[in-house]
Amino acid sequence: MLPVPHLILASASPARLTTLRRAGLNPEVIVSDVDETAVFGPTPAATAELLATMKAEAVVGRIEPVPGTVVLGCDSLLELDGQALGKPETTEAATERWRAMRGRTGVLHTGHCLMEPATGRRAVATASTTVRFADVTDAEIGAYVATGEPLRVAGAFTIDGRGGAFVEGIEGDHHNVVGVSLPLLRRLCAALGIAWTALWELPA
Numbered sequence: 001m002l003p004v005p006h007l008i009l010a011s012a013s014p015a016r017l018t019t020l021r022r023a024g025l026n027p028e029v030i031v032s033d034v035d036e037t038a039v040f041g042p043t044p045a046a047t048a049e050l051l052a053t054m055k056a057e058a059v060v061g062r063i064e065p066v067p068g069t070v071v072l073g074c075d076s077l078l079e080l081d082g083q084a085l086g087k088p089e090t091t092e093a094a095t096e097r098w099r100a101m102r103g104r105t106g107v108l109h110t111g112h113c114l115m116e117p118a119t120g121r122r123a124v125a126t127a128s129t130t131v132r133f134a135d136v137t138d139a140e141i142g143a144y145v146a147t148g149e150p151l152r153v154a155g156a157f158t159i160d161g162r163g164g165a166f167v168e169g170i171e172g173d174h175h176n177v178v179g180v181s182l183p184l185l186r187r188l189c190a191a192l193g194i195a196w197t198a199l200w201e202l203p204a
Protein backbone atom coordinates (compact mmCIF):
# COMPACT_ATOMS: atom_id res chain seq x y z
CA MET A 1 0.00 0.00 0.00
CA LEU A 2 1.56 3.31 -1.05
CA PRO A 3 1.69 5.91 1.77
CA VAL A 4 -0.78 8.78 1.32
CA PRO A 5 1.29 11.66 -0.07
CA HIS A 6 1.80 14.59 2.31
CA LEU A 7 2.72 17.88 0.63
CA ILE A 8 4.81 20.50 2.42
CA LEU A 9 4.94 23.98 0.82
CA ALA A 10 8.32 25.53 1.57
CA SER A 11 7.05 29.05 1.00
CA ALA A 12 5.67 32.02 2.91
CA SER A 13 3.67 33.05 -0.15
CA PRO A 14 -0.03 33.44 0.68
CA ALA A 15 -0.81 33.38 -3.04
CA ARG A 16 0.91 30.02 -3.56
CA LEU A 17 -0.95 28.51 -0.62
CA THR A 18 -4.31 29.87 -1.82
CA THR A 19 -3.68 28.61 -5.35
CA LEU A 20 -2.86 25.09 -4.09
CA ARG A 21 -5.87 25.03 -1.74
CA ARG A 22 -8.25 26.16 -4.48
CA ALA A 23 -6.83 23.32 -6.60
CA GLY A 24 -7.92 20.82 -3.92
CA LEU A 25 -4.63 20.41 -2.06
CA ASN A 26 -4.04 21.27 1.59
CA PRO A 27 -0.28 21.56 2.06
CA GLU A 28 1.48 22.03 5.36
CA VAL A 29 3.54 25.26 5.25
CA ILE A 30 7.14 25.35 6.47
CA VAL A 31 8.85 28.58 5.44
CA SER A 32 12.44 28.10 4.26
CA ASP A 33 13.78 31.58 5.19
CA VAL A 34 16.40 31.25 2.44
CA ASP A 35 18.33 34.48 1.81
CA GLU A 36 17.59 35.19 -1.86
CA THR A 37 19.75 38.29 -2.23
CA ALA A 38 23.11 36.77 -3.19
CA VAL A 39 21.97 34.02 -5.56
CA PHE A 40 22.49 34.39 -9.31
CA GLY A 41 22.21 31.81 -12.06
CA PRO A 42 23.30 32.23 -15.71
CA THR A 43 19.76 33.30 -16.70
CA PRO A 44 16.72 34.64 -14.80
CA ALA A 45 14.96 31.27 -15.24
CA ALA A 46 18.02 29.45 -13.89
CA THR A 47 18.12 31.81 -10.89
CA ALA A 48 14.46 31.09 -10.13
CA GLU A 49 15.10 27.35 -10.37
CA LEU A 50 18.20 27.61 -8.17
CA LEU A 51 16.30 29.54 -5.51
CA ALA A 52 13.35 27.14 -5.62
CA THR A 53 15.77 24.25 -5.09
CA MET A 54 17.51 26.03 -2.19
CA LYS A 55 14.17 26.63 -0.50
CA ALA A 56 13.07 22.99 -0.84
CA GLU A 57 16.47 21.70 0.32
CA ALA A 58 16.43 24.01 3.35
CA VAL A 59 13.10 22.58 4.54
CA VAL A 60 14.03 18.96 3.72
CA GLY A 61 17.07 19.44 5.94
CA ARG A 62 14.79 20.32 8.86
CA ILE A 63 12.23 17.50 8.74
CA GLU A 64 12.10 13.74 9.29
CA PRO A 65 12.21 11.81 5.96
CA VAL A 66 8.77 10.29 6.44
CA PRO A 67 7.73 8.07 3.48
CA GLY A 68 5.11 9.80 1.34
CA THR A 69 6.23 13.32 2.22
CA VAL A 70 7.05 15.65 -0.65
CA VAL A 71 8.42 19.19 -0.26
CA LEU A 72 7.76 21.93 -2.82
CA GLY A 73 9.98 24.99 -3.16
CA CYS A 74 9.12 27.79 -5.60
CA ASP A 75 10.63 31.10 -6.65
CA SER A 76 9.24 33.70 -9.04
CA LEU A 77 11.21 36.33 -10.98
CA LEU A 78 10.29 38.75 -13.77
CA GLU A 79 12.69 38.85 -16.72
CA LEU A 80 12.85 42.27 -18.39
CA ASP A 81 15.71 43.25 -20.71
CA GLY A 82 17.56 40.13 -19.59
CA GLN A 83 17.46 41.17 -15.92
CA ALA A 84 15.95 39.03 -13.13
CA LEU A 85 13.58 41.23 -11.12
CA GLY A 86 12.24 40.02 -7.76
CA LYS A 87 10.38 42.20 -5.29
CA PRO A 88 11.30 45.91 -5.53
CA GLU A 89 13.03 47.04 -2.35
CA THR A 90 11.62 50.59 -2.29
CA THR A 91 8.74 52.64 -3.67
CA GLU A 92 11.25 54.44 -5.87
CA ALA A 93 12.42 51.10 -7.30
CA ALA A 94 8.80 50.02 -7.89
CA THR A 95 8.12 53.32 -9.70
CA GLU A 96 11.20 52.95 -11.87
CA ARG A 97 10.24 49.34 -12.66
CA TRP A 98 6.82 50.35 -13.89
CA ARG A 99 8.18 53.22 -15.95
CA ALA A 100 10.51 50.70 -17.61
CA MET A 101 7.95 47.94 -18.20
CA ARG A 102 4.77 49.86 -19.16
CA GLY A 103 3.63 49.14 -22.71
CA ARG A 104 6.21 46.34 -22.97
CA THR A 105 6.46 42.57 -22.50
CA GLY A 106 8.27 40.62 -19.79
CA VAL A 107 8.51 36.95 -18.84
CA LEU A 108 7.54 35.74 -15.39
CA HIS A 109 9.58 32.65 -14.50
CA THR A 110 8.63 30.45 -11.57
CA GLY A 111 11.12 27.78 -10.55
CA HIS A 112 9.68 24.63 -8.97
CA CYS A 113 11.56 21.97 -6.96
CA LEU A 114 9.66 18.95 -5.65
CA MET A 115 11.70 16.72 -3.32
CA GLU A 116 10.93 13.39 -1.68
CA PRO A 117 13.07 13.23 1.50
CA ALA A 118 12.52 9.50 2.10
CA THR A 119 14.04 8.52 -1.27
CA GLY A 120 16.18 11.55 -2.10
CA ARG A 121 14.40 11.79 -5.44
CA ARG A 122 13.57 15.23 -6.86
CA ALA A 123 11.90 16.79 -9.89
CA VAL A 124 12.89 20.33 -10.85
CA ALA A 125 11.58 22.59 -13.62
CA THR A 126 10.68 26.19 -14.42
CA ALA A 127 7.51 27.49 -16.04
CA SER A 128 7.55 30.77 -17.94
CA THR A 129 4.64 33.05 -18.76
CA THR A 130 4.90 36.02 -21.12
CA VAL A 131 3.20 39.10 -19.66
CA ARG A 132 2.14 42.13 -21.70
CA PHE A 133 1.88 45.29 -19.61
CA ALA A 134 -0.51 48.17 -20.27
CA ASP A 135 0.89 51.58 -21.13
CA VAL A 136 -0.01 52.96 -17.71
CA THR A 137 0.25 56.66 -16.84
CA ASP A 138 2.57 58.20 -14.26
CA ALA A 139 -0.51 58.91 -12.13
CA GLU A 140 -1.56 55.24 -12.26
CA ILE A 141 1.96 54.15 -11.34
CA GLY A 142 1.99 56.54 -8.39
CA ALA A 143 -1.41 55.34 -7.16
CA TYR A 144 -0.45 51.67 -7.58
CA VAL A 145 2.88 52.04 -5.78
CA ALA A 146 1.10 53.93 -2.98
CA THR A 147 -1.05 50.85 -2.30
CA GLY A 148 2.10 48.94 -1.31
CA GLU A 149 1.10 45.90 -3.38
CA PRO A 150 3.98 46.15 -5.90
CA LEU A 151 6.54 45.95 -3.07
CA ARG A 152 5.27 42.56 -1.94
CA VAL A 153 5.43 40.67 -5.22
CA ALA A 154 7.99 39.56 -7.79
CA GLY A 155 8.09 41.89 -10.76
CA ALA A 156 6.20 44.60 -8.83
CA PHE A 157 2.84 43.48 -10.22
CA THR A 158 0.03 41.05 -9.58
CA ILE A 159 -2.21 39.54 -12.23
CA ASP A 160 -5.00 38.72 -9.74
CA GLY A 161 -4.91 41.83 -7.56
CA ARG A 162 -4.86 45.61 -8.13
CA GLY A 163 -2.20 45.05 -10.81
CA GLY A 164 -4.63 43.01 -12.90
CA ALA A 165 -5.90 46.14 -14.66
CA PHE A 166 -2.35 46.85 -15.84
CA VAL A 167 -1.80 43.44 -17.49
CA GLU A 168 -3.15 43.47 -21.05
CA GLY A 169 -2.58 39.78 -21.64
CA ILE A 170 -0.42 36.73 -21.02
CA GLU A 171 0.88 33.82 -23.01
CA GLY A 172 1.23 30.69 -20.89
CA ASP A 173 0.04 29.54 -17.48
CA HIS A 174 -1.88 32.09 -15.37
CA HIS A 175 -1.21 30.47 -12.00
CA ASN A 176 2.49 30.43 -12.81
CA VAL A 177 2.38 34.22 -12.62
CA VAL A 178 0.63 34.08 -9.23
CA GLY A 179 3.44 31.83 -7.96
CA VAL A 180 2.95 28.13 -8.76
CA SER A 181 2.17 26.40 -12.06
CA LEU A 182 -0.47 23.72 -11.40
CA PRO A 183 0.03 21.79 -14.68
CA LEU A 184 3.81 21.79 -14.16
CA LEU A 185 3.38 20.65 -10.54
CA ARG A 186 1.13 17.83 -11.75
CA ARG A 187 3.92 16.68 -14.09
CA LEU A 188 6.55 16.93 -11.35
CA CYS A 189 4.34 14.79 -9.08
CA ALA A 190 3.97 12.23 -11.87
CA ALA A 191 7.77 12.16 -12.27
CA LEU A 192 7.95 11.06 -8.60
CA GLY A 193 5.17 8.52 -9.07
CA ILE A 194 2.54 10.61 -7.30
CA ALA A 195 -0.91 10.89 -8.88
CA TRP A 196 -2.14 14.48 -8.77
CA THR A 197 -5.60 13.42 -7.65
CA ALA A 198 -4.09 11.48 -4.73
CA LEU A 199 -3.12 14.89 -3.31
CA TRP A 200 -6.70 16.13 -3.38
CA GLU A 201 -8.26 16.64 0.00
CA LEU A 202 -11.72 15.07 0.10
CA PRO A 203 -14.37 17.80 0.43
CA ALA A 204 -15.12 18.37 4.13
Ligand SMILES: Nc1nc2c(ncn2[C@@H]2O[C@H](COP(=O)(O)OP(=O)(O)OP(=O)(O)O)[C@@H](O)[C@H]2O)c(=O)[nH]1
Pocket residue numbers: 010011012013014015016031032033036055074075076077087152153154155157158159160161177178179
Ligand atom coordinates in the same frame (compact mmCIF):
# COMPACT_ATOMS: atom_id res chain seq x y z
N1 LIG B 1 -1.14 37.23 -5.69
C1 LIG B 1 -0.08 37.34 -6.52
N2 LIG B 1 1.17 37.16 -6.01
C2 LIG B 1 2.20 37.27 -6.88
C3 LIG B 1 2.04 37.57 -8.25
N3 LIG B 1 3.27 37.61 -8.81
C4 LIG B 1 4.18 37.33 -7.85
N4 LIG B 1 3.52 37.11 -6.69
C5 LIG B 1 4.11 36.76 -5.40
O1 LIG B 1 5.38 37.37 -5.28
C6 LIG B 1 6.16 36.54 -4.44
C7 LIG B 1 7.46 36.25 -5.18
O2 LIG B 1 8.49 36.13 -4.24
P1 LIG B 1 9.17 34.71 -3.90
O3 LIG B 1 10.52 34.97 -3.35
O4 LIG B 1 9.02 33.77 -5.04
O5 LIG B 1 8.24 34.10 -2.72
P2 LIG B 1 8.01 34.74 -1.26
O6 LIG B 1 6.63 35.32 -1.22
O7 LIG B 1 9.13 35.65 -0.89
O8 LIG B 1 7.98 33.47 -0.31
P3 LIG B 1 9.13 32.35 -0.21
O9 LIG B 1 8.76 31.26 -1.18
O10 LIG B 1 9.05 31.90 1.23
O11 LIG B 1 10.44 33.02 -0.56
C8 LIG B 1 5.39 35.26 -4.18
O12 LIG B 1 4.75 35.33 -2.93
C9 LIG B 1 4.37 35.27 -5.30
O13 LIG B 1 3.19 34.57 -4.93
C10 LIG B 1 0.71 37.73 -8.73
O14 LIG B 1 0.45 37.99 -9.92
N5 LIG B 1 -0.30 37.61 -7.84
